[in-house]
Amino acid sequence: MRGEIIAIGNELTSGRIVNTTSGFAAQQLFEAGFDIYAMHTIGDTPALIGEALKRALKRVDFVLVTGGLGPTDDDLTTEAVSEALNRPTMPNLEILSLIRKHLDNHTDQPASSLDKLAWLPEGAETLHPQAKMSGFQLIHGGKPVFFLPGIPHQMRTLLVEQVLPRLATWYEGKQLTSAQRVYKIFGKSESEINHQIEQLVLGDDVTIGYYPVFPDVHLSLIIRAENKALVELRAAETFYSVEESLKSEIYARNQQSMASVVGNLLTRQNKSFSVAESCTGGLISYMITSVAGSSSYYLGGVTSYANSIKTEYLGVKNSLLERVGAVSAEVAEKMATGIREKSGADISLSVTGIAGPGGGSTEKPIGTVFICLASTAKTEVQRFRFSGNRYEIQHIAAQTALNLVRQHLLTK
Secondary structure, three states: OEEEEEEEOHHHHOOOOOOOHHHHHHHHHHHOOOEEEEEEEEOOOHHHHHHHHHHHHHHOOEEEEEOOOOOOOOOOHHHHHHHHOOOOEEEOHHHHHHHHHHHHHHOOOOOOHHHHHHEEEOOOEEOOHHHOOOOEEEEEOOEEEEEEOOOHHHHHHHHHHHHHHHHHHHOOOOOOEEEEEEEEEEOOOHHHHHHHHHOOOOOOOEEEEEEEEOOEEEEEEEEEEOOHHHHHHHHHHHHHHHHHHHHHHEEEEOOOOHHHHHHHHHHHOOOOEEEEEOOOOOHHHHHHHOOOOHHHOEEEEEEOOOHHHHHHHHOOOHHHHHHHOOOOHHHHHHHHHHHHHHHOOOEEEEEEEOOOOOOOOOOOOOOEEEEEEEEOOOEEEEEEEOOOOHHHHHHHHHHHHHHHHHHHHHOO
């Protein structure tokens, strides 16, 4: 079954407010077994609203409309729908009674602009009047059309509690079963990943997507069919084939992050971790501590941006800094071993580099970064040359550093 989503509001088309409701609705409907044919964002213009709705009704099985249901003059969805579908507005007595009761309790005025909320197109059924949220359903031409508020939390509540159950009943047995997996890959381009996947025979029933999500590439695999057993079988075959091809190049699945994967490996191996950062400015520590439970393995870190902090807290000698500079393999190594000695961690990491936009030289251009990993087994420094602006260099450096820890732990 296919649906269409129409989001209404001048605040959306002007860019003043980001349209998050359509994305949420699409995800929820997809997971419930429905396909989304199209999504539109249009302003508060009655003619456009009516045109979009009538066009959608001709080509899909159901329509979801959000926004423009409020009490103010610029909320025009209800009037536009009434005119476009030739359904005169009529007062909904239940909503009108609730509005009047609310007014009696809060004001002496006998009428209010809130009365506008009670006038709905002929045949409309309110979704949940007691919840004090605007929202109604129409059946037009044998197809359900849902109208939800544009306020994100209200829209989400009505979609999950009212729309999805009604659609499940309406199209019972016709929803698709889905199996989806997203693989997160760092350090390879879309074209390189695409070339590897092309070597596999995955079948026409597998929808493949490649999405650059800085600084990663996300590989999405989707299998959908009405037969649940078939979907599960094909998913198992497909996922196994892809994972065997890419192996450790895949660092995470679905909602996992690099930091959460590293954290899980540290936990399973009962290892502790500490960090000494310079050019990344505490970003690695932030990424690690953003994971719940990180206190069980992360001991702490030093953001040694100034040379004085490197010497005082990490044991980097002034003579070494004067001889080779802060951005060097020797200093990176001393930073890593210094924080490891101070913290007593099993594994420690250091990062020092030039994030730009200034500070580069012929010998050490912008993007030069040294990363050192120090553990009970080894101490190893690597030099990298990253490209991009300051933000990009810092984030690629942080992700690269954590990926080195991941790879180290995978060899254990």
